[in-house]
Structures are given as structure tokens and as C-alpha cells.
Amino acid sequence: MGKRSGSGDANKRNKKARYLPGAIKNVEPRYQGVYVSYTRGKENMAKNEVRLMMNEWCDKLYGTTVVENDEEGDDIEDVDDIDKAMAAEVAAMKDTKKDLITPLPLGCECMLFVRTRKPVVPVDFVKAICQGVKDTGKKSTRFVQRMTPVTLTCSASKPELEKLCDIVLGPHFHLKEGQKPLKYAIRPTMRNFDGMNRDEVIQSVASRVGQDHGHSVDLKNYDKLILVDCFKASIGMSVVGNVEEYEGLARFNIEQLWERHNEAETGTSRVNKTDQTVKDIEDEAEKAVLKEEIQKEADETEAKAEKALKELDELKKGNKDLEEDKNKTSIQVDELEKDAEKKVLEGEVDEVIDEAKKVREDVRDLRKEVSE
Secondary structure (H helix, E strand, C coil): CCCCCCHHHHHHHHHHHCCCCCCCCCCCCCCEEEEEEECCCCHHHHHHHHHHHHHHHHHHHHCCCEEECCCCCCCCCCCCCHHHHHHHHHHHHHCCEEECEEEEEEEECCEEEEEECCCCCHHHHHHHHHHHHHHHCCCCCCCEEEEEEECEEEECCHHHHHHHHHHHHHHHHCCCCCCCCCEEEEEEEEECCCCCCHHHHHHHHHHHHCCCCCCEECCCCCCEEEEEEEECCEEEEEEECCHHHHHHCHHHEHHHHHHHHHHHHHCCCHHHHHHHHHHHHHHHHHHHHHHHHHHHHHHHHHHHHHHHHHHHHHHHHHHHHHHHHHHHHHHHHHHHHHHHHHHHHHHHHHHHHHHHHHHHHHHHHHHHHHHC
């Protein structure tokens, strides 16, 4: 039977459609925020968790969760779409307040983008949340995993990336006074992105860091880590701390931070408990299999025993029939012997009778002779 044409493409479209409803087409240029990864299939719950958690931290750090609509951000020059800029300006005039936190589904599995507004500083904001989880061992989320801060975004082109580098990297690598030489590493992440390849991104960023102040690349013991997140037609960038800080905060993975604290406090971790649970399940399964095999063997043995008993009963019955046949044969033999004896006696009597008749005849003949 031939394969129906187009069925594979339809399945792909249906599979992709599960992640598209309500998703933004792209992270717009000049956005600041946080990329958040979460447990597969938990998009809506993760979105709500992120909003509640970040609003709580906004209250702690900034005393509010909203801000007067004053569209801020470091402008990247030469904006091509003037109509879009004008539309944004008109929209800004209409709205008087904006949420500091706005989760935006990306149409990409296990990932969403949270747009933030000033006074939120994404890198410091993410560090504060992770440090809180590390110190207290408490988190208000179940499905949120890693958070990646984005200081600013731009469109996916080399010229725009270079402008973004000048804005984001300047405060860290190009101070006008007192700039120290730094060791740095560049860590790009590509998702549904084909605007530039990985090497092009790294080379572009490294060229903007430069060597004017003695900066050098060190992938293991860096003083500054440059995170570059490339998604569809957008590039986001941030500069985080040194290797001890970044790794000490589990690369901003609050699930791992919570796990580490739990392990340090109790000596056991959820992973260990899960491993033990898996081992217990495997042991139970092994016992169940063993029990099933023993039961099967017992059933087979019982069946064999029943068969042996049945054969023994048949054998006993056969012996009984044989004994009865033997008894019958013995009776028949006795009867035959009696018949034979009877016949022998009858034969002897006939001979005696015949002899008597002969003697009688002889006597008669003698008497006849005497009388004559």
C-alpha cells in the first residue's frame, strides 16, 4: 500500500502548531529581559510562576511592579522601520503605566522570554533571585529552571551586533579611566537562528572587545563571561561575573541551586532520592519477576504432580483389574480341573461297568455250560 503524500508535512505542521498559539514572532530590538527555560509541557504554569516570582522580587528590590510609561532603553542608531518606531511612540502616549515584568511565549519548546523595564537591570535582577535561592534554599517555582539575563537585544545582522557590543560591552571593557585588563569568555547560544553562524558571532564580539586594554580570552578562568543569545531574528547580550560567581550560582539555574542547598542541609538530594526510588522500583520489579517465575515453576510442578498421581491411580486401577482377572482365571482353572476329574471318574466308571458287563456275560456262559 502506497504512502499517502503530504502526511509527513502535515504531521510536522501539527506538531509545530502546538507551540505557536499566543507566541511572539521575534524578540524585538532594544528589548531587555530574561530568557527562561522550563520543564517540557509546562508552558502555561511556568509562565505564571515566572510572573509571580519576578513580581515578588520587583517588590523587594524596587518597591513596585509597574512603572510610568517612559519608553527607555539604549537606542541602536539607524532604525530602518520608521513606521514601527512611530507606532510605538503613539502606543506609549496612550498607556500611562507598564508592568516591569511581561512574560512572552516564544513558540519554542521549553523556553520563554520575560521582558523587563527599568529600573530592572536583568543581570543584577537574575543574580539577586539566584542568590536568594542559594542562601535560603527556598523557591516559589516548580517548573522554572535556568534564567539567562539579556541586557539589550538587536536584530540579527553583523552591523547591528557590533553596535550592540559597543553598548553592552563598553561599561565592562572600555572604561575611559582605570580600565584593567580582563580575561573573558564568549558563550553563544543558538535557537532557531540562521542569521550568522557561531564562529561569526564569536569573532564579531571578540573584535569589539579588542586588545587595547590588554584583554585576553580565557575560557576556564575568566573575569567576565559574555552571554550571547541568538533566537530567530534577534540577538541578545549580557556580561555576567567571573567563573566563581557564575558557576557558584549554578549558571543561574534555580532548580540546581535549590537542589544543592537541599543536599547540603540534609545530606540527601532529590536526585539521590530519585535514584533510590528507582532502585527500589527495580528491586520490587525484580522481586515480582522472581515471584512470578517461582509461581510459574510451582504451577508446573503441581501440574506434574497431578499427572503423576493420575498415572498412579490408573496403574492401581490396572493392577486391580489384573488381580480380578487373575482371580477369574484361577476360578476357571479350578473349574476346568474339576471338570477334568469328573470326566476321569466318569471314564473309570464306564470301564468298571463294561468290565462288570463282561464278567456277567462270562458267568452267564458258565452257567449255561453247567446246565447242559
